[in-house]
Amino acid sequence: MQSFQRFDRSTTLLIGLLVVAFLLATFDVRTAGDGLGTTMRDGAQTLFSPLQDVASAVTRPVVGFIDALSDIASLREENENLRQENLDLQKQVDQFTSLQAEIEHLRDINDLTAPDDLPTVTAQINSPGSSTLDLVRFINKGVGDGISVGDAVIDEQGLVGRVDLVFRRSARVRLIFDPNVTISVMDEVTSQSGLLTGDNDTLILRIFSADEPVREGNVIVTAGSRFPPGIVVGTVKETAADDAGFGLDTEVIAAINPSRLDFVKVIVGYSPLDAEDQELVEEEEPAEEPPAEDGSVDGEPDVLDPGDAETVDTGATP
Amino acid sequence: MRSRAVAISLLLVFIAVVAQTAVFGDGRINPFGASPAVVLVVVLACARYIDPEPALLLGFTGGMLLDLLGGAPLGLWAMSYTVVVYIALRFRNRADDGPVIVGLGVFSLTLIAHALFVIIGTLFGERFFTSTAVIKNTLLPAAYNVLVAAVVFPIVTRMIGTRQHLGWTT
Numbered sequence: 367m368q369s370f371q372r373f374d375r376s377t378t379l380l381i382g383l384l385v386v387a388f389l390l391a392t393f394d395v396r397t398a399g400d401g402l403g404t405t406m407r408d409g410a411q412t413l414f415s416p417l418q419d420v421a422s423a424v425t426r427p428v429v430g431f432i433d434a435l436s437d438i439a440s441l442r443e444e445n446e447n448l449r450q451e452n453l454d455l456q457k458q459v460d461q462f463t464s465l466q467a468e469i470e471h472l473r474d475i476n477d478l479t480a481p482d483d484l485p486t487v488t489a490q491i492n493s494p495g496s497s498t499l500d501l502v503r504f505i506n507k508g509v510g511d512g513i514s515v516g517d518a519v520i521d522e523q524g525l526v527g528r529v530d531l532v533f534r535r536s537a538r539v540r541l542i543f544d545p546n547v548t549i550s551v552m553d554e555v556t557s558q559s560g561l562l563t564g565d566n567d568t569l570i571l572r573i574f575s576a577d578e579p580v581r582e583g584n585v586i587v588t589a590g591s592r593f594p595p596g597i598v599v600g601t602v603k604e605t606a607a608d609d610a611g612f613g614l615d616t617e618v619i620a621a622i623n624p625s626r627l628d629f630v631k632v633i634v635g636y637s638p639l640d641a642e643d644q645e646l647v648e649e650e651e652p653a654e655e656p657p658a659e660d661g662s663v664d665g666e667p668d669v670l671d672p673g674d675a676e677t678v679d680t681g682a683t684p
Numbered sequence: 685m686r687s688r689a690v691a692i693s694l695l696l697v698f699i700a701v702v703a704q705t706a707v708f709g710d711g712r713i714n715p716f717g718a719s720p721a722v723v724l725v726v727v728l729a730c731a732r733y734i735d736p737e738p739a740l741l742l743g744f745t746g747g748m749l750l751d752l753l754g755g756a757p758l759g760l761w762a763m764s765y766t767v768v769v770y771i772a773l774r775f776r777n778r779a780d781d782g783p784v785i786v787g788l789g790v791f792s793l794t795l796i797a798h799a800l801f802v803i804i805g806t807l808f809g810e811r812f813f814t815s816t817a818v819i820k821n822t823l824l825p826a827a828y829n830v831l832v833a834a835v836v837f838p839i840v841t842r843m844i845g846t847r848q849h850l851g852w853t854t
Binding site for chain 2: 380383384422494497
């Protein structure tokens with residue numbers, strides 16, 4: 367009887383916890399990453415960030431060593447002589463290599479300039495999310511460093527993703543591989559514009575009215591609007607042509623390697639609406655009537671429907 | 685004594701959360717593109733030795749921490765882990781049957797946790813099913829968890845198990 371009561375209590379608790387979790391998920395999706403969810407995440411980040419930093423620092427040599435071991439495994443035949451090396455020496459070399467790579471990476475990142483010389487903030491990835499199903503990264507810079515939601519994140523290879531949540535001392539970056547992320551892009555060779563959508567481990571380019579085929583190896587860059595224009599996103603994997611007027615779909619090889627992300631730059635201070643205002647003024651304003659300083663006509667701000675192709679949809683209605 | 689076991693379990697889950705989010709994952713230890721679900725292993729190991737209600741709360745807490753430090757909507761991992769702990773509680777006496785049963789149990793429960801996460805996540809608008817990587821990211825963590833369990837279970841048993849084993853009927 368006692369065990370029955372205990373079982374009954376745990377079942378009741380299970381149902382209660384499931385209801386709480388369900389409500390939390392619903393509110394989180396409906397508020398699109400704002401409100402209670404952000405407050406709770408901020409608290410968790412504040413609590414865990416220092417611990418994660420310490421854990422990362424302590425385990426970095428081990429992680430580097432394991433990484434190096436996997437490389438050695440793939441080059442075993444070519445490196446037979448190296449196999450005999452003392453394990454401690456190997457560890458030291460791996461540690462040194464890891465540090466050297468980090469310095470090189472930092473140098474590359476510091477040499478990197480954002481399009482149009484926009485101001486940037488250098489940040490380090492301090493957590494890759496809680497599972498491999500997550501297509502996010504947490505960086506060690508937040509509101510206090512001038513980062514805000516929507517900022518583009520780049521590394522020396524190209525576009526990494528977009529800030530979708532900002533905390534006091536950290537921020538969450540949604541990678542371009544996330545299916546919820548769509549980017550307005552342009553083929554640098556043909557100048558045709560299209561939409562690039564994440565597909566977990568690859569990127570899909572869609573051009574709805576393609577006048578000419580996109581060819582393998584063509585570089586795809588951001589077309590402006592929400593992301594600053596001209597950032598390299600990737601290269602076309604296979605040549606594709608418009609199929610009977612239905613547009614073309616093809617895969618794009620991302621410029622970045624998500625497994626190798628360490629230091630990144632966050633482009634701050636870029637306003638897509640300013641860019642659109644500028645474009646609008648350049649296209650529509652007659653030469654004899656110069657635009658007002660805020661980019662509006664006759665000093666009145668344009669009411670623009672951004673109609674932005676790029677979106678970071680943090681969730682959908684269940 | 686039981687509250688001591690619960691406190692230790694909670695501490696172990698916190699450590700596991702830090703390890704999982706800082707040491708494992710993309711760009712960290714991530715063999716073949718997947719990493720173990722260390723938090724789940726710790727929760728399952730502790731659930732063998734504490735009462736059902738604290739065990740469920742422990743699973744919920746572990747899952748919620750992963751939600752807070754991850755990219756999916758809040759509550760998805762919490763739901764998955766709570767359900768999995770509930771299933772584990774129903775079968776926890778089978779852990780006495782030997783390491784093979786424990787290994788199979790950990791594999792199956794990890795698989796269930798990830799499958800639930802993917803299914804519930806899809807209901808909440810996540811797009812896990814657009815890629816075959818979801819299969820890899822469900823199966824590999826289950827396999828890795830069996831290896832992790834071989835290390836974690838004896839440690840947890842040593843820390844809270846010797847005097848706290850509650851068996852089937854509790």
